[in-house]
Amino acid sequence: EAQVTQNPRYLITVTGKKLTVTCSQNMNHEYMSWYRQDPGLGLRQIYYSMNVEVTDKGDVPEGYKVSRKEKRNFPLILESPSPNQTSLYFCASSLRWEGRNEQFFGPGTRLTVL
Amino acid sequence: AQSVTQPDIHITVSEGASLELRCNYSYGATPYLFWYVQSPGQGLQLLLKYFSGDTLVQGIKGFEAEFKRSQSSFNLRKPSVHWSDAAEYFCAVGYNTDKLIFGTGTRLQVFP
Numbered sequence: 001e002a003q004v005t006q007n008p009r010y011l012i013t014v015t016g017k018k019l020t021v022t023c024s025q026n027m028n029h030e031y032m033s034w035y036r037q038d039p040g041l042g043l044r045q046i047y048y049s050m051n052v053e054v055t056d057k058g059d060v061p062e063g064y065k066v067s068r069k070e071k072r073n074f075p076l077i078l079e080s081p082s083p084n085q086t087s088l089y090f091c092a093s094s095l096r097w098e099g100r101n102e103q104f105f106g107p108g109t110r111l112t113v114l
Numbered sequence: 115a116q117s118v119t120q121p122d123i124h125i126t127v128s129e130g131a132s133l134e135l136r137c138n139y140s141y142g143a144t145p146y147l148f149w150y151v152q153s154p155g156q157g158l159q160l161l162l163k164y165f166s167g168d169t170l171v172q173g174i175k176g177f178e179a180e181f182k183r184s185q186s187s188f189n190l191r192k193p194s195v196h197w198s199d200a201a202e203y204f205c206a207v208g209y210n211t212d213k214l215i216f217g218t219g220t221r222l223q224v225f226p
Contacts, residue, residue: 105157
């Protein structure tokens with residue numbers, strides 16, 4: 001089944017404790033992206049990747065890191081999480097970035113930073 | 115700056131009633147337009163999309179949307195809402211740049 005998977009689905013952590021949220025897609029997509037969803041703000045892009053080893057900042061990159069060493073994986077790293085990073089996070093992928101391509105979303109990761 | 119506006123934060127309708135969710139975008143050229151739905155606890159699923167051609171597009175689950183260039187709008191409609199349609203709906207626009215821009219979402223509540 002074609003899908004985007006994220007792990008973990010739920011995570012509660014404390015301020016400053018490094019964490020990684022994994023994202024993997026099995027559709028051989030070139031483009032991958034991370035979003036955060038907050039009430040009243042919709043989805044905002046954190047980072048995106050056009051292809052392996054090509055990443056760039058989205059609208060809200062502060063406090064996050066990403067890497068794209070393999071085509072299928074695009075982990076999101078929070079080196080020193082803070083309470084303002086408490087949010088619902090989505091990973092998405094599409095065949096390539098052409099503006100018109102549908103993005104496929106993972107199920108989300110709900111992160112709470114105490 | 116490119117932006118997407120969904121003016122209705124929360125809409126409540128009765129089951130069987132018609133529905134229209136509003137979406138406006140700001141940009142001179144015609145963008146690629148999408149509607150996504152997010153059911154509780156789920157990721158986003160594409161309902162429909164518009165690139166060019168017929169301005170009335172049909173999607174899944176009985177939804178349709180109409181692109182109106184003069185109003186910079188892409189409103190989502192459904193003639194008869196079902197209780198299972200209760201969800202959050204996001205309008206999004208894509209350009210030949212590197213990201214998809216989302217609206218803030220409209221939460222739909224359906225009463226029996």
